[in-house]
Amino acid sequence: MKLSKIERLKLQLRPQEYYKRIESLDPTKITDADRFYLKNFGIYNTKLRPEEFMLRIRIPAGRIQKEQLRFIVALAKSHGASILVTARAQMELHRLKFSEAVAIHKKLLEHDIATFATLTDNIRNIVTDVADGLEGMEVYHIIDEIDRFATDCKLLGMIPRKFNTAIVGVTRSVESYFTNDAFFALARKDGVEGFNLYLGGKNSHFAQDADIFVLPAQVPKMFEAIIKTYQKYGLRQNRTRSRLFHLLEEIGLEEFKNRLKEYYSDWESAGEYLLQKERPWSMKRYEKGVLHRYETRFGEIEVGELERLLDFEAEIRFGIDQNIYLLAQKELGIGKKPREILVCAGEKYCIYSLFDTKQEAWRLPLQRIEKLGVRVGYSGCLKGCGRHIAADIGLVGIRTNLFGEVERGVRFYLGGLYSTGELPARLIFWAVPLRCLRKVIEIVLDEYERSEAEDFESFSKTLLALTPKQLAYHILRRFVGEESELSSLPGEIEDVELKELEQRAFS
Ligand code: SF4
Structure with missing residues (x-):
């Protein structure tokens, strides 16, 4: 080997x-x-x-x-x-x-602040919901314990590839956690609360239901067992096929569970999943205080802004939506309408990015996206740090010459069922030039508004009756100003016809 x-x-x-x-x-x-x-x-x-x-x-x-x-x-x-x-x-x-x-x-x-194990083949920063400890079951102490194991020097850099973990004890969350290698989600079994385990997620795939339930006190042992199993059996020949996802693909989930038993076997079959979808919010009241969301510019923030936030009498938390949260005893007056757009580092900060995703994100129809509460994931390359599959609209930077000169564009994904991890957003277009992107998104938003669906994920469920080809055909017809209705699309669409339509729209 x-x-x-x-x-x-x-x-x-x-x-x-x-x-x-x-x-x-x-x-x-x-x-x-x-x-x-x-x-x-x-x-x-x-x-x-x-x-x-x-x-x-x-x-x-x-x-x-x-x-x-x-x-x-x-x-x-x-x-x-x-x-x-x-x-x-x-x-x-x-x-x-x-x-x-x-x-x-x-x-x-x-000052007891670590930078260890934040990159490459390590157990990366363990995440949870920003409201941890304000409702549901607090998991901070569990994460703290696992973090010590994760940054242990003997383990540093020695697992086959990076390993992302989420442990979530709240009952409601705006976020999706299924792109983690291991996701412990609040669940109930026989009247007792604990966690269901999902394994093998990554930015391009959702984690699978492992049909495992563990009690809160068992989470650290289970976590260690997963890492030891991955360390022993993980694939190490090819860096692009070394994540836990690939091991599960190779040996199957059941065999992985068999091997997991070498280290830990005290678990039951999955309980009832308790995590519900939460609508985006800018301020929320809890018994312990008021949690405020301070929006960064897609992750960018100035020193001066942070200094001002530190002046508030409030506890500060970081969210996985690239925003900062302040827990205070009274309203601070800093909230504005939440915008659910996750944008990867982009060209300014990452060499893999094909352009400045953060700058391009400002060109999206932000007001409508905000107003309609639509979730957008914007990645600068297929590594997918913008979590484009866990989004209503997913975008991945590319270069394309399909419509003339080489230009910047995006792969276009639509309709993830990310709250329950049922379905990643589906690929609709291999290439949409950036100059056409705003109009394509406006067409999708028009359709969503017309649907009067409760939220975009409900709308996405209705779209499941249609193939990606049919959806592409519909968007393109609208793009070139021709009649099209989602309810009466042709069953079979020839590739040639779709390509011709695409050329008319995007050339
Ligand atoms: S998605 Fe690609 S370009 Fe964006 S931060 Fe990740 S690796 Fe860099």
Whole structure:
């Protein structure tokens, strides 16, 4: 069995053993191997931008003490770093020099703030709902316990690939958690509350129902068992086929469960799933206080804004929607209509992005998207950090020459049933040029409004009677100004006819 290059590196030198070398590294001579090792400590750099470094900060459950956040903000300010809030409720400091990234990493550690295991083959920041502990069952203490196991030096960088986890104890959530490798969702069995387990999610696939129920006290043991099983049996030959998803694809879920029993077997079959969909909100009252949503600019936020947020008498939490939440005893007057658009880092911060997704997101019909409460996921490439499959409308950056000169465009996805993890958004168009995107979205929104469905996911359920080809045909007919009704679309649509229509619309 031929191991991938990274796996061979790990065998020669474990990331834990590499750590002491960091301070003596010459930043002008950083190799690909160094880049892999540095990622285990949250330090990111690429060959394409060799002088620029990023530091990713771990914020388990999105909860951070104000003094810690104040310290991070002060460091960002003194080093002129730009700040991003990520879709896993973490912070990133960008535009650092190597020496700055290392110095900040060390200073953060002294304040009990970790940057370990935030990149590459690690148990990544464990997420939950921002209302954790305000209703339902609080899971913060469980996440805290697992986080210690996750950042344990012996394990650092040694699992086959990254591993994302969500543990959610609230009964209502705006978010979807099915793109995690492991998702523990609040459930009830025989009158007792615990968690149903879903396994093998990633940004392009939803996790499968493992038909496993565990009690809250069993979650850390179950989690460790999953990681040990993945560590022992995970695929290590090809980096593009190493996620838990691929192991489940290879051996099947039942066989994985058999192997899991080598480490832990105290579980029952799944209970009743208790997590309900919540409508987007900007402020919500709970017994323990008022939770406010402060909207970042698709993850971007200025030092000054964070300083102002820190002035409020409020607990600060980070959400997986790239926004910041403040829990206060009274209304703070900072809420505005929620916008459910998740946008990946994009060209400014990520070399894989085909364009600046954050800038392009401003060109979407934002007011209507907000008004109608439609969820959009915007990824700059197929790695899918914008979680485009867990969205009503999903977009993935591409380049295309299908309609003339090479230009920027998106793959266009529609209609995910993400609240229950039933169905990822379906691919409707391989390529929509960016210059046509707004109109395509307006057509979809018109159709949704006409449907008078309760919400977009209900509308998406009605669309399931139609194939992606029929939906593409309908949108294109509307795009070129021709009559079309969803209720009377032709059953068979020839590829040639669809292509011709596409050329008329997008050329
Ligand atoms: S989706 Fe692609 S471009 Fe966007 S942040 Fe992820 S890897 Fe980068």
